[in-house]
Structures are given as structure tokens and as C-alpha cells.
Amino acid sequence: MKLTNPARGSLLGIEHLDAAEILKILKFARRMNPEKPRPILKGRRVFLLFYEPSTRTRSSFEIAAKSLGAHTVLIQAAGSSIEKGESLLDTGYTLRAVGAEVIVIRHPNAGAPHVMAQHIDVPVVNAGDGLHEHPSQALLDAYTIWRTKKNFKGLQVAIIGDIFHSRVARSACHLLTKLGAKVLLCGPPELVPEVATTLTPGLRITRHIEEALRGADVIMLLRVQRERLAGLKINLPEYIARYQMTMSRLRAARKDAIVMHPGPIIRGLELTSEVADCPQSQILHEVKSGVPTRMAILARALGKLR
Amino acid sequence: MTPRTTTSLLIKGGYLIDPAARVDAPMDVLLRDGRVADVAPPHRIKGADETFDARGLIVAPGFIDLHVHLREPGQTHKETIITGTTAAASGGFTSVCTMPNTVPVVDSAEWVEWLRRPERGAVVNVFPIAAATHNSKGKSLSDFRALQRAGALAVTDDGRPILEDGIMREALVLGGELNFPVVQHAEDTRMTEGCSMHAGALSYRLGLRGMTAAAEASIVERDVLLAMQIPNARLHVAHVSTADALKGVRRGKRAKARVTCEVTPHHFTLTDEDIRDYDSNFKMNPPLRSASDLEAILVALADGTVDAIATDHAPHAAHEKQVEFERAAFGITGLETALALAITRLHREKRIPLARVVELFTAGPARCFDLRGRGSLGRGFYADVTLFDPGKKWTFEAAKSVSKSKNTPFDGSQLTGKVVATIVGGRVVYPA
Numbered sequence: 001m002k003l004t005n006p007a008r009g010s011l012l013g014i015e016h017l018d019a020a021e022i023l024k025i026l027k028f029a030r031r032m033n034p035e036k037p038r039p040i041l042k043g044r045r046v047f048l049l050f051y052e053p054s055t056r057t058r059s060s061f062e063i064a065a066k067s068l069g070a071h072t073v074l075i076q077a078a079g080s081s082i083e084k085g086e087s088l089l090d091t092g093y094t095l096r097a098v099g100a101e102v103i104v105i106r107h108p109n110a111g112a113p114h115v116m117a118q119h120i121d122v123p124v125v126n127a128g129d130g131l132h133e134h135p136s137q138a139l140l141d142a143y144t145i146w147r148t149k150k151n152f153k154g155l156q157v158a159i160i161g162d163i164f165h166s167r168v169a170r171s172a173c174h175l176l177t178k179l180g181a182k183v184l185l186c187g188p189p190e191l192v193p194e195v196a197t198t199l200t201p202g203l204r205i206t207r208h209i210e211e212a213l214r215g216a217d218v219i220m221l222l223r224v225q226r227e228r229l230a231g232l233k234i235n236l237p238e239y240i241a242r243y244q245m246t247m248s249r250l251r252a253a254r255k256d257a258i259v260m261h262p263g264p265i266i267r268g269l270e271l272t273s274e275v276a277d278c279p280q281s282q283i284l285h286e287v288k289s290g291v292p293t294r295m296a297i298l299a300r301a302l303g304k305l306r
Numbered sequence: 307m308t309p310r311t312t313t314s315l316l317i318k319g320g321y322l323i324d325p326a327a328r329v330d331a332p333m334d335v336l337l338r339d340g341r342v343a344d345v346a347p348p349h350r351i352k353g354a355d356e357t358f359d360a361r362g363l364i365v366a367p368g369f370i371d372l373h374v375h376l377r378e379p380g381q382t383h384k385e386t387i388i389t390g391t392t393a394a395a396s397g398g399f400t401s402v403c404t405m406p407n408t409v410p411v412v413d414s415a416e417w418v419e420w421l422r423r424p425e426r427g428a429v430v431n432v433f434p435i436a437a438a439t440h441n442s443k444g445k446s447l448s449d450f451r452a453l454q455r456a457g458a459l460a461v462t463d464d465g466r467p468i469l470e471d472g473i474m475r476e477a478l479v480l481g482g483e484l485n486f487p488v489v490q491h492a493e494d495t496r497m498t499e500g501c502s503m504h505a506g507a508l509s510y511r512l513g514l515r516g517m518t519a520a521a522e523a524s525i526v527e528r529d530v531l532l533a534m535q536i537p538n539a540r541l542h543v544a545h546v547s548t549a550d551a552l553k554g555v556r557r558g559k560r561a562k563a564r565v566t567c568e569v570t571p572h573h574f575t576l577t578d579e580d581i582r583d584y585d586s587n588f589k590m591n592p593p594l595r596s597a598s599d600l601e602a603i604l605v606a607l608a609d610g611t612v613d614a615i616a617t618d619h620a621p622h623a624a625h626e627k628q629v630e631f632e633r634a635a636f637g638i639t640g641l642e643t644a645l646a647l648a649i650t651r652l653h654r655e656k657r658i659p660l661a662r663v664v665e666l667f668t669a670g671p672a673r674c675f676d677l678r679g680r681g682s683l684g685r686g687f688y689a690d691v692t693l694f695d696p697g698k699k700w701t702f703e704a705a706k707s708v709s710k711s712k713n714t715p716f717d718g719s720q721l722t723g724k725v726v727a728t729i730v731g732g733r734v735v736y737p738a
Contacts (some may be wrong), residue, residue: 107630109633
């Protein structure tokens with residue numbers, strides 16, 4: 001039976017969140033410290049339903065839930081009844097019947113969390129749905145930026161790489177523009193098509209990494225898949241020559257610019273090892289930010305965000 | 307349901323709109339023995355056995371739907387001939403053309419004959435469209451002569467395009483010799499793999515792969531060129547959805563090629579922006595397109611480029627639709643909402659004359675597939691009549707639909723225009 005509204009506390013994407021709500025989540029995250037567990041969700045049952053592989057997202061949601069005193073259950077597609085052909089909704093009904101109070105779902109099809117939220121009376125948290133959104137990643141990136149830059153308004157952000165295939169990029173574009181940042185997308189037309197600027201107002205495209213980096217406060221790098229470049233007939237060495245983030249290119253940005261990457265990073269492809277390991281790189285801080293951010297998301301899912 | 311048979315039935319007090327006969331006036335219509343016996347100004351016709359009070363109603367030739375999936379044989383979990391034709395009757399359709407993409411595919415005379423037998427329980431006239439190629443695989447033509455003789459009105463591989471140039475050419479040549487239309491589902495499937503909606507800003511936003519307008523238009527352009535070259539070829543473009551494809555159709559018509567086309571109600575009502583919450587009740591093929599495509603469709607409906615409204619009624623069971631958007635079956639139902647959407651959107655909103663709307667349901671489709679004796683109410687024509695109230699406001703509720711499936715984007719829609727009665731062969735089949 002179709003519900004008229006998804007369950008309260010669901011986080012399906014950044015697109016329909018307003019700036020105030022985003023800041024509320026970030027402020028709550030700041031009060032969370034995984035080293036000092038607070039039993040805000042003591043005894044509550046958080047189910048992680050992962051149809052796709054994950055290292056960061058899964059483990060940080062798990063630690064986040066446990067740091068709040070919740071019980072966690074992990075269901076991965078492989079090794080579950082999903083392999084026997086159980087449908088998305090039947091899986092949802094089943095988990096609810098087992099006792100799930102929140103379902104955190106990562107799925108290869110865009111909109112899977114939305115379909116689940118329309119039918120199952122449990123808050124659904126989107127941990128990545130196909131090419132569509134990755135809201136917790138955007139929020140933890142925002143948290144990282146917020147802690148270093150303090151302010152979003154007027155911030156110059158460059159996003160470089162395979163934007164077309166990136167749910168991280170879509171969520172980030174929604175979030176950053178909502179908070180007043182200026183976002184410049186950079187890459188070749190096959191990976192950064194013109195239509196990408198239609199996502200939200202205020203997005204621009206440049207094909208030249210130098211232009212993207214000039215005056216940038218934040219540089220967000222995206223993974224680029226070798227197989228995809230090959231499939232699109234993009235010459236790999238040429239791509240690297242034009243779009244790889246290097247220390248000398250980094251110098252074109254502001255001195256205090258930060259470099260971010262949602263991971264996993266492929267050293268030597270979208271960035272050099274020096275960039276990955278340099279002092280301006282926030283890559284591991286992002287991973288760390290993932291835990292308090294996801295603590296806030298889970299608390300919100302169960303109505304505990306104050 | 308017991309059909310009420312009468313020897314003569316007088317439809318009295320109604321307003322007749324019969325575009326093929328150029329009638330747009332208060333007229334009474336006398337039906338006898340399954341045919342139209344007389345059409346005359348009010349109060350002239352006397353002495354009928356029964357009378358139908360049509361005061362306040364529009365009386366029209368029975369509507370014809372050129373594109374319906376009745377799902378028999380083999381897919382009765384979605385719809386049956388009985389449930390599908392019952393839905394047709396409640397939507398005012400007295401004749402439906404049923405598509406061959408069933409299990410098995412209707413590519414033989416035997417299956418065409420099977421569909422036409424009275425044992426199927428059809429409540430309205432069912433005219434099969436047979437497969438253009440064996441099993442609709444697109445590799446070798448089916449036996450057009452045998453299919454035509456068995457009663458098929460046209461051929462198609464609907465669900466899929468007839469993709470290869472050589473095969474389409476052969477089909478149009480043979481079809482031309484037999485005066486047999488070839489119906490094309492225009493989609494270059496080499497360009498649309500993995501796609502589940504229209505390619506545009508929305509598909510990018512939703513993270514879904516999109517079918518470009520070019521994937522439809524390029525096939526239409528090729529087909530029209532062929533139709534222009536091949537003598538007597540008859541090309542009917544199914545469910546046109548893009549401005550660019552309409553350009554191709556216009557080109558063919560201007561060159562006097564025998565090109566016709568149909569448009570669905572959802573394509574003149576909705577755009578890709580209407581897709582909400584990844585609800586697959588908004589997923590069909592061809593998909594909901596852009597606002598400019600919809601505008602072009604409205605212009606084409608008004609100016610005669612579009613010959614017919616056809617629903618592409620495509621029922622699917624709940625378990626086939628209530629899944630991830632990308633995995634959901636393509637298609638929505640449409641028989642019960644077609645007239646109301648046409649009146650609400652085309653007539654009341656876009657001021658297209660009611661006579662033109664009626665033409666799109668009657669004379670237009672009859673002409674596309676040579677449905678002789680139908681699409682008009684002249685003396686001797688079949689007694690297929692649709693009576694509707696053009697001003698009646700109602701709310702369509704999917705749960706109350708008489709189709710076996712409820713996959714529609716119009717659940718809860720407030721509409722204007724409702725069928726009051728449907729008469730097939732002189733018998734009132736709706737209300738039952």
C-alpha cells in the first residue's frame with residue numbers, strides 16, 4: 001500500500017532539504033564525538049541494507065549507530081535472500097517485520113530509497129542510489145568544509161572529474177549552492193556535459209583545470225574509472241595531462257585551498273600521491289567527519305535532532 | 307452482464323458530432339439490427355422499440371483505439387480480453403486494435419483467428435494487429451497475406467522497432483502491395499539501452515539514463531523517406547512523442563506519402579517534469595518528454611498532423627511496477643481516462659474544438675486502418691455509438707478501474723468529460 005509521505009526522518013537526498021535543515025544537521029554533528037558514546041539511540045535497531053560494495057559509508061554508519069547505543073544489522077545483497085530474487089519492497093517489509101527502525105540503503109538503481117520510503121513505514125536513509133544522490137557524503141563534505149572554512153557563502157568550489165556518473169557530485173552541487181557557494185564543474189564534455197549546469201542555479205562549467213583552480217577555496221576531486229574512459233574513447237594519458245590534480249596545479253588555487261575526495265582514491269589517476277598526502281588534503285578528515293555526520297543523520301532519522 | 311438486444315433503438319435528444327459526415331448538430335439516431343438505420347433532426351424519427359434519452363449528451367460514432375495491449379494470449383496476470391474490453395467500453399471505445407507482443411507473439415493466422423473468436427468474451431470489437439516479423443525478432447517478415455486474410459488490420463513489432471533498413475523496406479513494399487499498414491514503434495534501440503525516461507535535465511537530475519528525442523526521430527525520418535519512395539506504402543507511426551518526429555511525419559504528408567500517426571493522452575497531458583518520487587506509474591515507452599515536445603504535439607493535434615488519439619493501454623501487475631524505477635515494466639493503462647484527458651486538456655484548456663477531439667477518436671483512426679463502416683454514423687454503418695457528457699466533472703480513482711491492472715499516473719486526477727453509455731452493434735455494453 002502506498003503511503004502518502006515517506007516516513008519522517010527519512011533522508012532521501014539533498015535536493016529537497018533546505019539550508020536551515022542542513023545547518024541543523026551540521027551543528028548536531030559538531031556535538032557528536034564517537035570517542036564519547038552518547039546513548040541517544042540506545043537499544044534502537046538500525047539496519048544497513050547494502051546492495052553495492054562499500055568500505056567507508058558502511059563502516060562509518062555502523063560505528064555511528066553503535067556510538068549512539070543502537071544495535072546494527074548488516075544485510076548485503078550477496079549472501080542474502082536478495083540472491084533468491086526477493087524484491088526491494090518485500091525485503092523492506094521483511095526487515096521491518098524483523099524489527100528495523102531505520103533502514104540505511106545503498107542501491108545501484110536511482111530512486112530505490114524513494115520507492116522503499118513510499119511503501120515501508122520506516123525512515124529510510126539513502127547511502128547512495130545509483131547515479132542520483134549520496135546525501136551523507138555531501139553532508140560530511142560540508143561538515144569538513146565548515147570546520148575549515150567556517151562559511152559557505154561566496155566560497156569558490158571546483159569539482160573536477162566524472163561528474164556525469166557521480167552521485168556525490170549531484171548531492172554536493174545541491175548542498176553547496178543552497179548554502180551560497182559558487183561551484184565550477186571541470187572535465188571533458190563526455191564526463192561533464194552541458195546539462196550538468198541545469199541541476200541547480202549557479203553552476204558553471206569549464207574545460208580547463210587552470211580556470212577551475214584559479215582562486216578556488218575548495219577543490220573536490222572525483223574518481224575517474226579507467227574502464228569508463230576507455231568506453232568513452234578518452235585517451236588516458238591525455239586525460240591525465242589535462243585533468244590530473246598535481247602539486248603545481250594546486251599552487252594556482254588559493255594558498256589555503258583544501259583538496260577533497262570522497263574515495264576511494266586512485267593514486268596516479270585523478271590525483272598524484274603528493275596531492276593525496278599533502279597538508280592541504282582533507283581526504284582522511286573527510287572519512288573521519290563521516291562518523292559524527294552520520295551520527296547526526298541517524299539521530300535525525302529517529303527524531304532526536306534538537 | 308446481459309447485453310440488452312433490441313430490434314430498434316432510438317437515441318433521442320442528443321447532440322450528434324460526426325466529423326466524417328460533417329454533422330455537428332442536434333440529431334436523433336435510430337439503430338436497427340446492429341446498424342444505423344436513420345439519422346435525422348429531432349422529433350422526426352418515430353416508432354422505435356426502445357428509446358435512449360440522450361438529452362444533455364454528445365452522441366458520437368463509437369470510439370476506436372488503434373493501440374491497446376489486451377495481453378492475451380499468455381499474459382493474463384496483467385489483463386484479459388474480457389477485463390480489457392470492459393475497460394474499453396467504460397472509456398467509450400467500441401473498437402480496439404490489439405497489439406501482438408504477447409506470449410506467444412501473434413505472428414500467425416491461427417493466433418489472429420483465435421483472438422477474433424466470440425469465445426474470447428470481448429465486450430467490444432477486437433481487431434488484431436499482427437507481428438510484422440517472425441516472433442517480432444526483426445529478422446524475417448511474417449506472412450502478411452495470411453495475416454491480412456485472417457483479419458489482422460495491420461502489422462507491427464510494437465514493443466520493439468523494425469530496426470533494419472532492409473526489413474523495413476521489405477515490410478513497406480509488401481504492405482504497399484497489400485494495402486496493409488505497417489505500424490512502427492519508432493525507437494533506435496541501439497541508442498536507448500538501459501534508458502528509462504526522456505534524456506534531458508530531468509534525467510540528469512534523477513540520475514537515470516535517458517532516451518533522446520533523436521532515438522525516435524531518426525527512425526521516423528528513415529521510415530518516412532522509405533514511405534515516400536515506395537509506391538502505395540502505408541506507414542503508421544505509433545505513439546509519436548517528440549517534436550522532431552512530428553517534423554518527419556509532416557514531411558511525409560506534404561510529399562503525399564501515406565503516412566499516418568497517433569498520439570497518446572499521456573503525451574498530450576504530461577511531461578518528464580511530472581515524474582515524481584521515482585513512481586513507475588510515470589514510466590512508459592516512449593517516455594514522457596519535454597515541455598516543448600508537448601507543445602509540438604498540441605499544435606499537431608490541432609492542425610491535423612496527428613490522425614488519431616490512441617491510448618497504448620499497457621496494463622502491468624503491481625509486482626511488475628512497484629519496483630526500482632529502472633527495473634519497472636514500461637507502460638500505463640489508459641482506456642478509461644482517454645476521453646476525459648482529451649476534453650480536459652485539448653478542448654477546455656487548449657480550446658481545440660470538440661468536433662476535432664471527436665474526429666481524433668473516430669474518423670481519424672477509422673481512416674488509418676480502413677475500418678469500413680465505423681468511425682461515422684451514416685445509414686448502414688455499424689451501430690457503434692459513444693455517448694458522453696462533455697461537462698461532467700469527476701475524479702478518476704485507480705482502485706475503481708475495471709482493468710485488471712491499476713498502473714496509471716492519473717489516480718486521483720480531477721477530470722472533465724465522462725462516458726455515459728457505450729453501444730456496440732446496437733447493444734448497450736456500458737453501463738453493463
